[in-house]
Amino acid sequence: MNDFIFNTTPSIRHVSGGAAKLGKILNGLPFARQKAAVMLVTDPGIMKLGLATPAIDDLRAYGFDVTLFDSVEPDPKASTVIEAAELARSKNIACVVGFGGGSSMDVAKVIALLACNSQPLDKMYGVDQAIGRRLPLVLVPTTAGTGSEVTAISILTTGTEEKKGIVSAILLPDIALLDPDLTLGLPPHITAATGVDAMVHAIEAYTSRSANSNPISRALATQALDLLGANIRDAVSNGDNREARGNMLLGSMLAGQAFANSPVAAVHALAYPIGSLFHVPHGLSNALVLAEVMRFNAPECGPQYAELAPHVFPDISVGRSSQAIVSEFIERLSALNSELGLEPGLRHVGITQADIPRLASDAMNQTRLLVNNPKEVRMEDAARIYQASL
Numbered sequence: 001m002n003d004f005i006f007n008t009t010p011s012i013r014h015v016s017g018g019a020a021k022l023g024k025i026l027n028g029l030p031f032a033r034q035k036a037a038v039m040l041v042t043d044p045g046i047m048k049l050g051l052a053t054p055a056i057d058d059l060r061a062y063g064f065d066v067t068l069f070d071s072v073e074p075d076p077k078a079s080t081v082i083e084a085a086e087l088a089r090s091k092n093i094a095c096v097v098g099f100g101g102g103s104s105m106d107v108a109k110v111i112a113l114l115a116c117n118s119q120p121l122d123k124m125y126g127v128d129q130a131i132g133r134r135l136p137l138v139l140v141p142t143t144a145g146t147g148s149e150v151t152a153i154s155i156l157t158t159g160t161e162e163k164k165g166i167v168s169a170i171l172l173p174d175i176a177l178l179d180p181d182l183t184l185g186l187p188p189h190i191t192a193a194t195g196v197d198a199m200v201h202a203i204e205a206y207t208s209r210s211a212n213s214n215p216i217s218r219a220l221a222t223q224a225l226d227l228l229g230a231n232i233r234d235a236v237s238n239g240d241n242r243e244a245r246g247n248m249l250l251g252s253m254l255a256g257q258a259f260a261n262s263p264v265a266a267v268h269a270l271a272y273p274i275g276s277l278f279h280v281p282h283g284l285s286n287a288l289v290l291a292e293v294m295r296f297n298a299p300e301c302g303p304q305y306a307e308l309a310p311h312v313f314p315d316i317s318v319g320r321s322s323q324a325i326v327s328e329f330i331e332r333l334s335a336l337n338s339e340l341g342l343e344p345g346l347r348h349v350g351i352t353q354a355d356i357p358r359l360a361s362d363a364m365n366q367t368r369l370l371v372n373n374p375k376e377v378r379m380e381d382a383a384r385i386y387q388a389s390l
Contacts, residue, residue, distance in 0.1 A: 006261045008257050012253065013175060013178065015178070016246070019182055022177070023064060026097075029095070035064070038064045038065065038093065039087075043104055046070070046099065052070075052099050069111075073103070074279065076107045076157065085110070088114075096111050096138075101143045101146060109166075110154050117131075118132070124166045127368065138175045141182075143191075147252050147255050147259070151259070152168055155272075161277060185240060188239065190283075192236050195340075197287070199255070200268070201259040203221070204263075205217045205258035206258070206304060208264065221308075231244040232248065233339070266293050270385060277355075289346075291330050292389045296375060297375050298330070305322075308329070313332055359386050364382065
């Protein structure tokens with residue numbers, strides 16, 4: 001067994017209705033004091049739906065001075081983070097709460113760093129480049145997909161439309177609050193895309209060639225796929241199914257723990273340019289290239305894919321060659337996209353043949369991810385994968 005390090009969020013709290021008790025939860029933290037300044041970071045959609053209102057009300061009921069930053073956009077820009085960090089410094093913020101999907105949580109992580117840290121943002125990109133300290137940080141996911149509440153990663157879009165990652169254990173929050181009630185009624189398309197995103201996290205963590213690939217991540221990945229595979233259809237078809245929603249949220253978190261320590265690879269590397277150039281949601285970007293990346297990787301990690309297959313599809317016949325199992329596994333994952341109402345190919349999100357060279361070129365910049373892939377990906381390989389995914 002190789003040496004490895006496994007880090008995760010120190011306190012994970014699964015509490016139905018927990019968001020409405022956020023003031024009480026924060027009141028028990030060491031920083032808490034009367035009128036302590038808290039910044040809640042979210043997006044306009046969350047505010048429009050009123051999901052954050054009970055949390056804000058409870059924070060104020062416990063005497064916290066709440067500053068709301070609700071300007072987080074999909075594929076958040078570095079400039080948005082810098083703007084929010086300046087506001088946090090001006091308000092003497094004592095704690096940051098990320099409330100929403102992966103974008104809001106990723107932004108909150110970096111605000112907590114920049115608000116009390118002199119290191120420039122452009123020096124933080126990469127693995128273990130961020131230094132110094134951060135403010136107390138609490139993350140509250142409202143979708144079951146990114147697992148950002150237990151990852152030491154923040155993905156931002158730079159001025160060149162390229163996505164860059166900050167990877168550092170400093171980014172792990174103090175508390176991850178999982179409240180299934182926040183995901184009730186989430187639209188089917190978002191539920192499907194984020195759910196498949198979580199599956200991708202587990203699949204890539206299990207097969208990662210990272211030097212830190214480890215048995216804990218692999219165990220978490222299989223448990224995550226057990227939960228996600230068994231519940232994603234119910235969560236999509238019946239958005240008020242609290243049990244399915246809770247299982248999806250837990251599965252997403254477990255997958256997050258897995259890939260936070262055994263990092264993702266080519267699916268994400270090829271998905272990032274789709275998101276940054278065509279503004280396709282991250283989970284859907286992953287779903288659109290998953291099957292073809294797996295076909296590309298299968299010669300190198302077929303036995304591992306075969307091990308994962310029954311965790312997603314318990315009825316799959318395993319009494320055959322791993323090649324046959326993997327072939328059916330990939331076909332059924334591809335069919336699952338359509339079954340869940342997701343777009344069946346890249347052309348359905350506006351991508352054409354002419355866009356492939358730019359996509360392939362940008363994917364090659366994701367060296368942090370490509371190094372983890374079971375099989376080396378060259379630019380011509382990326383182009384063929386995009387072509388097959390049209």
